[in-house]
Amino acid sequence: MKKLSFFFACCLFASCSNNTTQDNNNSSTIVVKTPSLPAAPAFNSDSAYAFVKAQVDLGPRVPGTAAHAKCADYLVSKLKSYGWDTQIQNGNISTYDGKKFNLKNIIASYKPEIANRILLMSHWDTRPFADQDSINPTKPADGADDGASGVGVLLEIARQFGISKPDVGIDILLDDLEDYGKENDNGENTWALGTQYWAKNPHKPGYIAQYGILLDMVGATGATFPREGLSSEYAPYIVKTIWNKAAQLGYTNYFVQQDIHGITDDHEYIISNANIPCVDIVNWDFKIGNFAFYHHRHSDNMNVIDKNTLKAVGQTVLEVLWEEQKKKS
Numbered sequence: 001m002k003k004l005s006f007f008f009a010c011c012l013f014a015s016c017s018n019n020t021t022q023d024n025n026n027s028s029t030i031v032v033k034t035p036s037l038p039a040a041p042a043f044n045s046d047s048a049y050a051f052v053k054a055q056v057d058l059g060p061r062v063p064g065t066a067a068h069a070k071c072a073d074y075l076v077s078k079l080k081s082y083g084w085d086t087q088i089q090n091g092n093i094s095t096y097d098g099k100k101f102n103l104k105n106i107i108a109s110y111k112p113e114i115a116n117r118i119l120l121m122s123h124w125d126t127r128p129f130a131d132q133d134s135i136n137p138t139k140p141a142d143g144a145d146d147g148a149s150g151v152g153v154l155l156e157i158a159r160q161f162g163i164s165k166p167d168v169g170i171d172i173l174l175d176d177l178e179d180y181g182k183e184n185d186n187g188e189n190t191w192a193l194g195t196q197y198w199a200k201n202p203h204k205p206g207y208i209a210q211y212g213i214l215l216d217m218v219g220a221t222g223a224t225f226p227r228e229g230l231s232s233e234y235a236p237y238i239v240k241t242i243w244n245k246a247a248q249l250g251y252t253n254y255f256v257q258q259d260i261h262g263i264t265d266d267h268e269y270i271i272s273n274a275n276i277p278c279v280d281i282v283n284w285d286f287k288i289g290n291f292a293f294y295h296h297r298h299s300d301n302m303n304v305i306d307k308n309t310l311k312a313v314g315q316t317v318l319e320v321l322w323e324e325q326k327k328k329s
């Protein structure tokens with residue numbers, strides 16, 4: 001998916017504002033009623049799992065292949081069926097090895113009339129080679145976790161919002177060509193090509209979101225999601241909100257209170273090029289001090305996908321989004 005990097009860009013944002021509001025009117029005759037929010041819907045992990053499997057069943061979604069084209073159609077039709085305004089952003093992209101591809105970023109908007117937006121992201125392409133594997137390193141893996149899992153979670157959130165219709169403005173960016181990077185990329189920006197393109201050419205001119213949440217490798221058994229360095233540096237308030245919500249829901253085994261350094265992933269370009277604070281929820285194996293054992297190997301298949309992990313991530317993110325309604329009231 002990407003190499004590790006340390007990111008020393010200067011701070012792009014003013015400190016995040018605290019979203020709590022204070023009523024400064026101390027008059028005892030005024031009663032401020034906070035409208036109560038109905039409970040958030042239950043994230044259905046069976047449904048999310050089926051979305052992951054449906055992508056994997058198409059074959060590796062390597063750019064330029066029939067499986068990639070079929071998967072784009074599948075994702076667009078699903079998002080449209082849940083009532084989201086959905087489009088494909090095309091663009092001409094050259095990869096580090098000199099190949100050219102027609103980019104397909106899939107963008108879906110929920111309640112586009114609401115000005116205040118939240119951006120959800122996951123890459124949907126599969127790396128063209130399982131280059132960390134000792135066997136068949138030039139052939140692609142299934143990309144069940146690296147790609148399909150984040151998309152599966154976002155499809156289920158899209159489905160739930162289509163049913164419950166909460167008053168929140170959300171855009172989903174399923175970005176293409178994230179995983180075609182050069183293993184030893186030294187600042188050459190060979191990863192996250194779809195996101196880099198979108199950051200320069202947003203689907204709406206001047207697009208801005210309050211914040212972004214990126215899901216990457218969010219479905220494996222026993223996954224642990226650390227507070228990733230760039231997220232903590234540029235979106236500390238959102239990190240706190242997400243990890244606190246996970247703790248409240250009993251998911252501290254997944255959303256661990258541990259920090260790691262910054263990594264190169266889509267959120268880097270959302271932060272630095274689109275000026276949107278963004279959090280990366282990404283599986284990190286503390287025992288081996290790296291991405292999990294299946295990363296860019298053929299073992300990244302449906303055997304690693306666990307409904308409990310999908311549920312932990314999906315319910316947490318869904319509830320964070322759901323509670324944005326409180327801020328509007």
Ligand SMILES: [Zn+2]
Pocket residue numbers: 001002127146179296
């Ligand atoms: Zn990858």
